[in-house]
Amino acid sequence: MTRIEFLKSLGLSGATLFSVLATCTLESCSSKGNDDPTPTPPTGGTGVTGTNTGSNIDFTLDLNNASNANLKNNGTSLVSGDVIIARNNNGDFVALSKACTHQGTTVNFRAGSNDFECRNHGSEFNANGGVTKGPALSALKKFNTTLSGTNLRVFA
Ligand code: FES
Structure with missing residues (x-):
């Protein structure tokens, strides 16, 4: 089931569906994140x-x-x-x-x-x-x- 199919199954449509998808796309549903096998190393500061x-x-x-x-x-x-x-x-x-x-x-x-x-x-x-x-x-x-x-x- 795709993200859109899932949201539609919840009864979301029209402007509400668009709003949820836009928010999701811009903020939290990116495929980037913790799956990076070689994360950028932290930067030592103090110490x-x-x-x-x-x-x-x-x-x-x-x-x-x-x-x-x-x-x-x-x-x-x-x-x-x-x-x-x-x-x-x-x-x-x-x-x-x-x-x-x-x-x-x-x-x-x-x-x-x-x-x-x-x-x-x-x-x-x-x-x-x-x-x-x-x-x-x-x-x-x-x-x-x-x-x-x-x-x-x-x-x-
Ligand atoms: S390989 Fe081009 S900047 Fe490192």
Whole structure:
């Protein structure tokens, strides 16, 4: 049964049916949402000390801070400044420049394949930042990570 058939079965017609359909289409019945297999990573905000943008990247994320707590779990990622930090399914951290080398779109971590993709034109990068699929031609910059307690340092 389609959405329209269902609404008609409720006795809705004419202007009422149009109103319900318009509201549904504009607000709540989109097929987008929680079915996205590679959701956009959250952006780390507070709980960051140091420099997370530019050419002198060296910062520390406090994983006890709610903004960064996502990284306490394997298979997750977040963006902090110019860097995307992922925690793969083995619990290892990977930090790469977030901007796709094709046209600058923020890449997404894919835990299942332990790699990164750019949704803009489909480029893919391995966990070392290397290009595995174009159109990007250049690697993402990889940063070092060290975990001390619940403090994750990311640096060049
Ligand atoms: S901007 Fe990433 S593939 Fe084009």
